[in-house]
Amino acid sequence: SQQGEEDPQALSIQEGENATMNCSYKTSINNLQWYRQNSGRGLVHLILIRSNEREKHSGRLRVTLDTSKKSSSLLITASRAADTASYFCATAFAGSARQLTFGSGTQLTVLP
Amino acid sequence: SQTIHQWxxxxxxxxxxxxxxxxxxxxxxxPNLYWxxxxxxxxxxxxxxxVGIGQISSEVPQNLSASRPQDRQFILSSKKLLLSDSGFYLCAWTGPSYNEQFFGPGTRLTVL
Incomplete structure (x- = not known):
């Protein structure tokens, strides 16, 4: 399977702590994206990192990409209760950027 | 601004x-449209x-079908539902650069 896999499957932290989620994939990519999903809702795009980029920031989000290890990480700094959601990585493969392949997600719970 | 609706x-x-x-x-x-x-x-x-009116690519063999009768309309259909068709169905669109996808609010389908 070319599907990305997130690690851990579930993460529970206290408000103010940092949350780190990891994603691994199996084939060469065009880009890797992170999405957030609140329970019972659609997904919201957070950040996109291209295969020639190593790190990207957006507000409290920091994404890294290591193409040699075929892995990415999403760091949320100074977490808030409102960050509680499921987070998914999605990969656009080098040969077919039309499609995204989603991982199974990390359920993040931020305790107030 | 762009919006996506599901019902x-x-x-x-x-x-x-x-x-x-x-x-x-x-x-x-x-738009490029996805189910x-x-x-x-x-x-x-x-x-x-x-990727356009009347152009449908199927990724998974199943008893579902899709149609795109108009540029901005995407329909998911089945003639006879199975129990295994239960789930949360999400529609998404992306522009010509195939970067981030924008998701609708989803439809929760329960087959009894």
């Missing part, structure tokens, strides 16, 4: 009944995508 929001159908889920996009032209299914606590499975 109905929830649906309960008996096994063997037909299905029609609709997705429409506003504020953009010639995904999400099982409880899992990632997204791509079902169909479309």
């Amino acid at each position: 109905p929001a929830t649906l309960v159908q008996p096994v063997g009944s037909p299905l029609s889920l609709e997705c429409t996009v506003e504020g953009t032209s010639n 995904y299914r999400q099982a409880a606590g899992r990632g997204l499975q791509l079902l169909f995508y479309s």
Whole structure:
């Protein structure tokens, strides 16, 4: 399977702590994206990192990409209760950027 | 601004009944359109995508079908629902650069 896999499957932290989620994939990519999903809702795009980029920031989000290890990480700094959601990585493969392949997600719970 | 609509929001159908889920996009032209299914606590499975009117690519063999009768309308159908068709159905669109995808609010389908 070319599907990305997130690690851990579930993460529970206290408000103010940092949350780190990891994603691994199996084939060469065009880009890797992170999405957030609140329970019972659609997904919201957070950040996109291209295969020639190593790190990207957006507000409290920091994404890294290591193409040699075929892995990415999403760091949320100074977490808030409102960050509680499921987070998914999605990969656009080098040969077919039309499609995204989603991982199974990390359920993040931020305790107030 | 662009918006994406899905309806109905929830649906309960008996096994063997037909299905029609609709997705429409506003504020953009010639979008690439996608149908995904999400099982409880899992990632997204791509079902169909479309790059233009009447152009449908199927990713997973199943008893579902998709149609795109208009530029900004994408319909997911079935002639006879199975219990295994239960899930959360998400429609998404992306522009010509195939970067981030924008998701609708989803339809929760329960087949009894």
